[in-house]
Amino acid sequence: MNEILKASNLSKHFGGLMAIDDVSFSIYEGETLGLMGPNGAGKTTLVNLITGKYFTDTGSIQFMGKDITRMAPYKRCKLGISRTYQIPRPFPELTALSSVIVSALYGKDRSNQSLDDAGYEATHYLEFCGLFSKRNVLCKDLTLYELRGLELARALATTPKLIFVDEVMAGLNPAEATKAVRLLERAKEEFGVTILWIEHVMAALMKAANRVVVLHYGKKIAEGLPQEIANDPLVIECYLGSCHV
Numbered sequence: 002m003n004e005i006l007k008a009s010n011l012s013k014h015f016g017g018l019m020a021i022d023d024v025s026f027s028i029y030e031g032e033t034l035g036l037m038g039p040n041g042a043g044k045t046t047l048v049n050l051i052t053g054k055y056f057t058d059t060g061s062i063q064f065m066g067k068d069i070t071r072m073a074p075y076k077r078c079k080l081g082i083s084r085t086y087q088i089p090r091p092f093p094e095l096t097a098l099s100s101v102i103v104s105a106l107y108g109k110d111r112s113n114q115s116l117d118d119a120g121y122e123a124t125h126y127l128e129f130c131g132l133f134s135k136r137n138v139l140c141k142d143l144t145l146y147e148l149r150g151l152e153l154a155r156a157l158a159t160t161p162k163l164i165f166v167d168e169v170m171a172g173l174n175p176a177e178a179t180k181a182v183r184l185l186e187r188a189k190e191e192f193g194v195t196i197l198w199i200e201h202v203m204a205a206l207m208k209a210a211n212r213v214v215v216l217h218y219g220k221k222i223a224e225g226l227p228q229e230i231a232n233d234p235l236v237i238e239c240y241l242g243s244c245h246v
């Protein structure tokens with residue numbers, strides 16, 4: 002399998018706290034890589050380093066063979082990296098459709114797209130995410146479940162090769178969570194995206210991921226097939242709360 006992303010020796014400190022501590026891993030084209038770890042393990046910070054919200058203190062990031070370590074976030078997006086936010090970040094005063102149009106217009110390396118074309122594309126992604134009937138609703142009036150769908154529609158509208166999905170199931174009821182998982186699987190099939198899927202609920206990720214990386218206090222403590230991770234004594238200990246790596 003082709004390596005789509007290679008992160009080498011990444012670290013990020015906030016004051017005296019090492020949120021990410023010398024983490025290296027790769028993502029391969031077409032896979033769903035699970036990123037797991039207790040609350041505060043550094044999962045979102047790792048995504049922030051790779052998408053460019055923060056620059057890494059050490060190491061390097063290669064995306065499709067290109068060094069993106071110091072690249073601005075919007076350029077990484079245009080190259081094909083996209084994300085959803087754990088806490089949805091809509092434009093409250095825009096309609097669902099307009100906010101996906103923004104992604105379709107600005108999220109890819111194509112500056113000559115007309116507003117009509119962007120509207121057509123955005124409608125398609127909204128429909129895919131089950132939000133067609135909500136297209137004219139202001140984002141501030143959407144439910145949490147709908148906002149999660151909107152996050153995905155916005156991410157897909159940038160035509161990414163790699164999507165980071167941050168705790169898509171948090172705060173959803175079981176029926177909504179099941180639908181959200183199915184939607185991501187369909188996104189993979191239909192758009193051929195590679196997914197890095199963050200979740201701190203172990204069981205859910207074990208079903209969805211091809212491989213899993215586990216973070217704990219900013220360090221990578223395990224990497225392997227879901228079954229190997231589920232049986233890893235260190236991972237089990239960390240999840241039971243008695244692990245101090």
Ligand SMILES: Nc1ncnc2c1ncn2[C@@H]1O[C@H](COP(=O)(O)OP(=O)(O)O)[C@@H](O)[C@H]1O
Binds near residue numbers: 015038040041043044
């Ligand atoms: N911008 C920030 N400033 C200060 N501390 C931060 C910041 N972002 C994250 N942290 C801290 O870094 C650690 C890892 O956080 P985070 O990456 O959000 O964990 P996770 O997503 O695994 O729950 C936590 O202790 C968190 O409080």
Ligand SMILES: [Mg+2]
Binds near residue numbers: 045
């Ligand atoms: Mg997080």
